[in-house]
Amino acid sequence: MNSELVRKLYERIDALPIVDVHTHVDWKTGTAANIGDILSYHYYTELTNSAEFQHGEFPFGDPQELTRVILPKLALISNTVQHDWLMTISREYLGLDPDQWRPENWRSIFDRSVVVMDRPGWREELIARCNIRRVFLTNQYDEDLEGLDTTFYSPCLRTEPFTLWFERADQREGIGAFLGRPIRLTTDFCAGIDKVFAKFMAHGMGYAAMSIPANFQTFEVSDEDAQRLLDKMVGGTALDDDERRAWGAFAMNRICDACRKYGKPFHLMIGVNREVYAHGVPSGMDLFDSVNSMRGYDYLFNTYWDVRFPTALLSDTTGLELTAAAWIRHNVYPSGHWWYSNQPTDIAREIRRRIDTVPGKKSIGYFSDAYYLEFILPKFRMYKFELAVALAERMERSLIHPNMEPFRLDDAMELAESLLIVNPARILNIPGL
Amino acid sequence: MNSELVRKLYERIDALPIVDVHTHVDWKTGTAANIGDILSYHYYTELTNSAEFQHGEFPFGDPQELTRVILPKLALISNTVQHDWLMTISREYLGLDPDQWRPENWRSIFDRSVVVMDRPGWREELIARCNIRRVFLTNQYDEDLEGLDTTFYSPCLRTEPFTLWFERADQREGIGAFLGRPIRLTTDFCAGIDKVFAKFMAHGMGYAAMSIPANFQTFEVSDEDAQRLLDKMVGGTALDDDERRAWGAFAMNRICDACRKYGKPFHLMIGVNREVYAHGVPSGMDLFDSVNSMRGYDYLFNTYWDVRFPTALLSDTTGLELTAAAWIRHNVYPSGHWWYSNQPTDIAREIRRRIDTVPGKKSIGYFSDAYYLEFILPKFRMYKFELAVALAERMERSLIHPNMEPFRLDDAMELAESLLIVNPARILNIPGL
């Protein structure tokens, strides 16, 4: 590693504004109210539960108590990049050095965090300081979006209630209530989707999104077959596995119809297996499967050739499959580095693959997946550093590579800007960027 | 990266002659006639179609028009290694710097390419300049091989018509026509294979080759079962999936019989899924599956223990499986870095795995997969650079590694020569090398 060059590149990349194309930020609050909120992020509870087991139980309702309980355990995860994120939050926002994170200081850290985070204007200050330009959200179909600042936030529709959870009566009833009539016919179902899209469009919709189990299959399902499945669900009979797959495929196709009609992308997040760890903390029970093929999406990508599919993967083993798909398929866009693949080793490999073989305007560099705006900066820093390392390497290699012209600092910065700003802006059609 | 050492190593490796064990070169022409031919290579059409969609449609029949259409799009893929290959072709053969590749220059670039590539003696000049010693071809069983220069070209038999496409009536009829009688009995089928091998042997046969779908299975199939399948095909009834698998396994065994009889290797190219992208350019519709096991070849490798199997993989996830197979199996030879795995990230990893654990004389370093002789140089350069980086790293590590003797420049060059020349020459029994 050429430290001097990496540092120089990092500094320039760090100066770029942040466009964050996937988060779980609650737009009504945006920021955390205190360090307990920050520590309630599943990374800290799951890692400390993993390091020192407490049956996944933490005082989640009491931020002070949570702080007191978790703080002594942080030493057990001090090697992790997630801990590094926390220390950046501490240094940059609270002005507290890492060496102050001692168990006996829990109250002063908590108090300090309240002074900083709970003050008026903190959100705006944070956004300005981190130079965040645009934040995409993850929203339920029936979430109240009135008052959403569409110059900053882009609401994105979580589609699982339609595709994966629709067999549950309460989910069907919720969608029926939203539509204004029970979902009895597939036309009701489509009307429900259409009404949701219309609502989201009125609030500057970003895209539709879905986090999808490993080895999901897409294929044509006729309305007649879907109606039969719907009748069965309404009648209270459980679907069998094939039927559940068929409903998932049908519903996903109908979401794609709406994406096509409204000209919006469908952001796929592929490969999560939900709730497999029985003793985990909330949001800390999910894993992935290394046996995971993207073949199940051939039908979708081909049929909805006019819909854009930014795609994120949980499994490292699918990394080259996504690269290859983006390399030849015009409507597949690699998007960021997700969850278990969101660490330096796997980010580094995928950055290089994508830079070397995917058309330069097609990759979306990164998203934070953050629950509070505070996490955006440290997570982007982690990515930007790996990007700086990769670009520095490319600069150095280009000087002696027999097939390459010199790849200069300006070239590197142009590529960085593409990944971080230009590409997400164009692929997701972000207004004002 | 120790740039000075890498450069020094690269220069020496670059001075080695080129032995290219797999191409799609048309031996009757060899080279391209103009830059339009070069740009018709699927990498350029697929990448530009992916970057700026045009339904996979390009004016393939008109090299000038193709040049005019593609040239403005090249900026969209200028980050890719495939673009780097093109720029090497431009610099080295046409004497044109990359900065001249502007849309408005399309005609002058085309004209220049005609002057260079369409002149008498260009092929010989290119071969001499690139120091290419031997080129293996990919040939249809019924291709006319009269006049083939066997001191330079080795014809290799594409076996898919026998193994994967035999259910199609036109394929069966073609093989029947070649044999001189319809294929009605499995003995006819075997006679057809034998006649093809005899023909290829008369023209300096390289090996039999097959590009194989993910998760292909090999197993014993009796003549009786195969005859039943043949009767069914001849009778015009479609095979079901199990039957299709059984025919594939049967036919592959019969090809192996012929390899054994004629003492020729069987080059396996594992893991392609054909025509999965519906809107792609010709040869740009294929992908691979990351869920791909080599277990299906246990029967083949064990039963045909006296047949050599050089093996190339499309999927990165099978890389260590191939390394392990070559490590213990005497008749499995890792061969090059294929297609989607033919980029720096995955080449780099597999080079290191193979160097560290596969007996040094068993790996075939690289093949170009080129359609025109012009592509051989830039593709080999890409590999040779990664090899230089890996060997430089090994040299540096050896100086401080507690288990290693110093690995010197001469040792590095010996390893490079093995990978690039000595091993392919011995494994494939190349005359004159």
Next chain:
Amino acid sequence: MNSELVRKLYERIDALPIVDVHTHVDWKTGTAANIGDILSYHYYTELTNSAEFQHGEFPFGDPQELTRVILPKLALISNTVQHDWLMTISREYLGLDPDQWRPENWRSIFDRSVVVMDRPGWREELIARCNIRRVFLTNQYDEDLEGLDTTFYSPCLRTEPFTLWFERADQREGIGAFLGRPIRLTTDFCAGIDKVFAKFMAHGMGYAAMSIPANFQTFEVSDEDAQRLLDKMVGGTALDDDERRAWGAFAMNRICDACRKYGKPFHLMIGVNREVYAHGVPSGMDLFDSVNSMRGYDYLFNTYWDVRFPTALLSDTTGLELTAAAWIRHNVYPSGHWWYSNQPTDIAREIRRRIDTVPGKKSIGYFSDAYYLEFILPKFRMYKFELAVALAERMERSLIHPNMEPFRLDDAMELAESLLIVNPARILNIPGL
């Protein structure tokens, strides 16, 4: 690579004592008697058989003759890390430089090895010189453990006779003989397991261990169902595939019951496919499957939440799955780098993943898998060097990484000690460490 820093780090890491949590050492002898014993290790016979085929046949019963036969072939594998291990043995123990390993010197090398290895006190000298503190063994349930030095060795129970081989009559009879009555009821089976655990506990049991085929499944199996399977086996009828899977799952659960009762870990070694290479040397016929999911262990990890599961993997494709499991699951501990993944490329990647995301006290750095004590040093050196490279990189990155505090030499050494000593000591509850 910062060679100076790597060297400095390596030297300090090398000075740490060795705790080897998995070997196949025969405690009654421990060391080899001569270089023929060393060369009988399957790495040398399988690699030379792969490089120059001899049908897997070597004069295994005659160490002198084996030395004479293998020595000329070693040049064919001189690039491999396994050859490097051998040269370390030669240099460090025999005082012979690598350049003395010429075919004509076979007898003098053999004789020299006898002088060194067959002398009284060699074992103690070797242990002192290599600074080996604790060695875990792999033991059959009926192995005589009387006289085992429990201050140095920890016996570990190989559980395959119960879980994978129980269908064979001789295996059932052996366990019945051990128990003192035939295994007719599942309660007999459980009593057999309990008696084995009690015996091993009396000799300082390390853990239960199992090397497991790819895609093994764990799930609840009732006693009634298991009794039916047992009746069938006792009656001499072969189990079908589902039944075999059910017995495997049942037996594994019963082993876990015993681990729970006796407070001992269960060391899983996942992903081996036995005897797939028909022409291999003994222990050189096994491979792995890149299509291998850890999902089959969800039941086990959840149900036996109070049992610790150190886990080693054969397949590189499962590396991030294990990292993720250890990241959130409190009772999964990544353990070393096994067999085909025990080479620099894959060790390097997994070290980084684990250091970046698994709580620091949860990873067991390495085990040697050695058959003779002589192999422990060179194998640990290989790992320690990769660790030094990773830690040096982390030190350098930390100086410019925007999320990190400086990671200093002391921090690096603390992490190295955790991986090599502190973690195995605590996770496996090693007395005296």
